[in-house]
Amino acid sequence: MRKNAKFDRDQVVNKATDLYWEKGFHATSMRNLQDVIDMRPGSIYATFGSKEGLFKEALKCYTQQGIAALHACRRETSSPISALQSFVKMLVIDSQTKAPNGMCMLAKTVAELTEDNAELLEEAKNSLKQIETEFALLIADAQALGEVKQNQTPRELARYIQIQISGLRVYAKTYGQEAPLDQMIEDMFTQYPF
Amino acid sequence: MRKNAKFDRDQVVNKATDLYWEKGFHATSMRNLQDVIDMRPGSIYATFGSKEGLFKEALKCYTQQGIAALHACRRETSSPISALQSFVKMLVIDSQTKAPNGMCMLAKTVAELTEDNAELLEEAKNSLKQIETEFALLIADAQALGEVKQNQTPRELARYIQIQISGLRVYAKTYGQEAPLDQMIEDMFTQYPF
DNA sequence: AAACTTTTTGAACGATCGCTCAATTTTAAC
DNA sequence: GTTAAAATTGAGCGATCGTTCAAAAAGTTT
Numbered sequence: 001m002r003k004n005a006k007f008d009r010d011q012v013v014n015k016a017t018d019l020y021w022e023k024g025f026h027a028t029s030m031r032n033l034q035d036v037i038d039m040r041p042g043s044i045y046a047t048f049g050s051k052e053g054l055f056k057e058a059l060k061c062y063t064q065q066g067i068a069a070l071h072a073c074r075r076e077t078s079s080p081i082s083a084l085q086s087f088v089k090m091l092v093i094d095s096q097t098k099a100p101n102g103m104c105m106l107a108k109t110v111a112e113l114t115e116d117n118a119e120l121l122e123e124a125k126n127s128l129k130q131i132e133t134e135f136a137l138l139i140a141d142a143q144a145l146g147e148v149k150q151n152q153t154p155r156e157l158a159r160y161i162q163i164q165i166s167g168l169r170v171y172a173k174t175y176g177q178e179a180p181l182d183q184m185i186e187d188m189f190t191q192y193p194f
Numbered sequence: 195m196r197k198n199a200k201f202d203r204d205q206v207v208n209k210a211t212d213l214y215w216e217k218g219f220h221a222t223s224m225r226n227l228q229d230v231i232d233m234r235p236g237s238i239y240a241t242f243g244s245k246e247g248l249f250k251e252a253l254k255c256y257t258q259q260g261i262a263a264l265h266a267c268r269r270e271t272s273s274p275i276s277a278l279q280s281f282v283k284m285l286v287i288d289s290q291t292k293a294p295n296g297m298c299m300l301a302k303t304v305a306e307l308t309e310d311n312a313e314l315l316e317e318a319k320n321s322l323k324q325i326e327t328e329f330a331l332l333i334a335d336a337q338a339l340g341e342v343k344q345n346q347t348p349r350e351l352a353r354y355i356q357i358q359i360s361g362l363r364v365y366a367k368t369y370g371q372e373a374p375l376d377q378m379i380e381d382m383f384t385q386y387p388f
Numbered sequence: 389a390a391a392c393t394t395t396t397t398g399a400a401c402g403a404t405c406g407c408t409c410a411a412t413t414t415t416a417a418c
Numbered sequence: 419g420t421t422a423a424a425a426t427t428g429a430g431c432g433a434t435c436g437t438t439c440a441a442a443a444a445g446t447t448t
Binding site: 022024101110171175193 | 217218221295297304308310322323353360361362364365367368373386387
């Protein structure tokens with residue numbers, strides 16, 4: 001945290017994000033966090049202010065990484081829709097085994113928190129809206145390229161994608177390997193409303 | 195809890211269910227529960243064994259009430275599909291304002307818990323599967339009546355419904371009144387795959 | 389109404405919670 | 419090399435956690 005603070009801070013926030021993502025806000029204790037980020041309580045509180053403060057940074061970190069991953073998918077293909085599709089597959093299928101938690105951290109947070117943590121709840125909601133906006137931009141591109149019909153707006157289609165992701169991730173966690181996720185995601189982009 | 199224990203026990207479990215539903219497993223303390231169910235710790239532990247034991251009963255209670263509500267919808271109309279649709283509207287729209295929490299308690303639990311509470315997690319997953327089975331039965335009826343095409347199995351369609359409900363409830367909590375939930379639920383039953 | 393069983397009570401246990409702060413160590417400036 | 423500022427440490431604070439259990443109360447049996 002002393003010099004080159006930026007790099008260390010990012011690393012610390014990343015580790016905190018993974019723990020919060022895995023266990024959720026309430027089930028994660030400051031002592032858990034102390035262990036994984038290897039900082040003593042005084043330093044944590046000097047840097048992040050509170051358990052809520054660190055969680056808020058974790059939400060921002062998670063969101064930025066998500067958007068970066070989406071942009072990475074976009075860069076790897078000329079088709080906006082197949083970029084979106086491979087992003088969804090990453091979220092729904094790969095996250096099940098490779099991520100700290102199969103669920104979306106933002107959806108988990110929206111589900112977990114109440115008005116007792118209004119600021120964090122708002123942050124999570126806003127992040128979800130921000131991601132939906134990114135989807136809409138991608139879909140607008142796809143429509144401009146003639147990849148997608150224009151009888152629904154990008155916003156409406158982005159909303160549809162968001163709902164499918166949330167639903168599929170709960171479903172994937174519930175049913176584990178039994179769910180034919182791959183097929184379901186294919187259908188998502190070939191059937192109505194696409 | 196002394197004589198006629200059944201009635202009181204149901205009432206107690208109902209109140210506990212509402213609190214757990216509102217706040218989630220980890221954020222609900224035994225002292226919170228003591229207050230809302232008006233029992234002293236000794237009695238609670240004599241009756242339910244532990245915080246986990248009471249939560250397990252709450253999950254069962256929640257699931258039974260959900261299935262009972264679905265059957266009630268079925269009894270009020272001759273169309274299995276419109277029964278299903280009004281059930282979905284109840285879950286997604288009415289729950290937002292009238293229930294302890296807009297989210298499904300089972301989805302919330304699947305999202306919140308890890309292997310640290312394996313038994314409770316399994317209970318929640320099984321309840322979601324049980325409800326999906328109920329959906330499938332209703333859809334099979336609809337297919338028999340010619341209300342629904344037969345090119346997808348009841349199981350597949352029930353799965354689709356489950357995913358839409360999970361997704362829509364996260365979406366509803368995120369966007370509040372902004373989301374055109376009514377229209378989206380209509381589409382759900384008129385567009386693919388119905 | 390005495391004897392016995394069952395249920396309820398609530399003080400209190402040890403553990404852990406989020407967090408503070410005086411003391412110490414590390415870094416930067418001169 | 420000295421000094422001032424900044425960052426880090428970790429013991430420990432008061433509060434709360436899930437839970438226990440001896441004592442009291444309520445119910446049942448005879």
